[in-house]
Amino acid sequence: MDSFTDVPRIKEGSDIGQQQDTVVTEEEWLKKWATRNIGFHKEQGHPIFKKYLDVILNGKSGCRIFFPLCGKAVEMKWLADMGHSVIGVEFSECALKEFFAEQNLSYSEEPIPGISGAKVFKSASGSISLYCCSIHDLSSTIVGKFDGIWDRGSLVAINPCDREHYANLMFSVMERSCCYLLVTVLYDANKHKGPPFYVPDSQIKSLFGKFCEIKYLEKVDVFSDSHKAWGLDYFLEVIYLLTLKSVP
Numbered sequence: 001m002d003s004f005t006d007v008p009r010i011k012e013g014s015d016i017g018q019q020q021d022t023v024v025t026e027e028e029w030l031k032k033w034a035t036r037n038i039g040f041h042k043e044q045g046h047p048i049f050k051k052y053l054d055v056i057l058n059g060k061s062g063c064r065i066f067f068p069l070c071g072k073a074v075e076m077k078w079l080a081d082m083g084h085s086v087i088g089v090e091f092s093e094c095a096l097k098e099f100f101a102e103q104n105l106s107y108s109e110e111p112i113p114g115i116s117g118a119k120v121f122k123s124a125s126g127s128i129s130l131y132c133c134s135i136h137d138l139s140s141t142i143v144g145k146f147d148g149i150w151d152r153g154s155l156v157a158i159n160p161c162d163r164e165h166y167a168n169l170m171f172s173v174m175e176r177s178c179c180y181l182l183v184t185v186l187y188d189a190n191k192h193k194g195p196p197f198y199v200p201d202s203q204i205k206s207l208f209g210k211f212c213e214i215k216y217l218e219k220v221d222v223f224s225d226s227h228k229a230w231g232l233d234y235f236l237e238v239i240y241l242l243t244l245k246s247v248p
């Protein structure tokens, strides 16, 4: 099963319950960081990242890899150690400072030209640049284009009303041969308000299908006690590879 149309299997549907109108504000995200409500953070990295690293890098060295809504993802350090450049965006300054402290990296702060009052944190080696602002303030003029994108906890954390803008930004920052690994989540959206939000396959197609080939890779059952506590009885991660459609 490797094509987009093969995806629908387990309780897949387009019913996103009440989620379409849900908005999580910047203040609410900052509060999650301040109160350590950050169960999404994976101290040991994400197993899917390890499994599909070669797919993201696509045989290239010295890649520029984008981490939208990066939090303090440890995979950013792994890639920098492999000789790649990492660019992340995250509105929690606390998350970014924790990243540098926990990874034993010194950094400098600079203003972001074009985004009033915002800062970019750069590792001393220059291989990691983390933009402290809303992703909706970024553009390809500011961050350039990427060879790879790791989107885990990102599209699914974007407010549903902002998905179209987000998808268009992703399109604008993809190099021609960019490999965009997208991880979404699948659960009964009538039982949990999110985030993470449920993004149906049909919406992945409507958001990205205009400009990307969408390859479904796999679904992984990651149901845990915390999902049970949310009132859910199943929870899966769905992995896609997005690549730009070739221009005629």
Ligand SMILES: C[S@@+](CC[C@H](N)C(=O)[O-])C[C@H]1O[C@@H](n2cnc3c(N)ncnc32)[C@H](O)[C@@H]1O
Pocket: 029, 030, 040, 041, 042, 068, 069, 070, 071, 072, 073, 089, 090, 091, 092, 095, 133, 134, 135, 136, 152, 153, 154, 157, 158
């Ligand atoms: C679910 S977490 C995922 C973090 C990271 N991708 C990971 O895998 O650990 C989502 C993060 O996005 C940040 N965030 C949410 N909306 C954002 C936005 N519009 N712009 C920048 N950061 C945002 C939150 O502060 C939070 O740290």
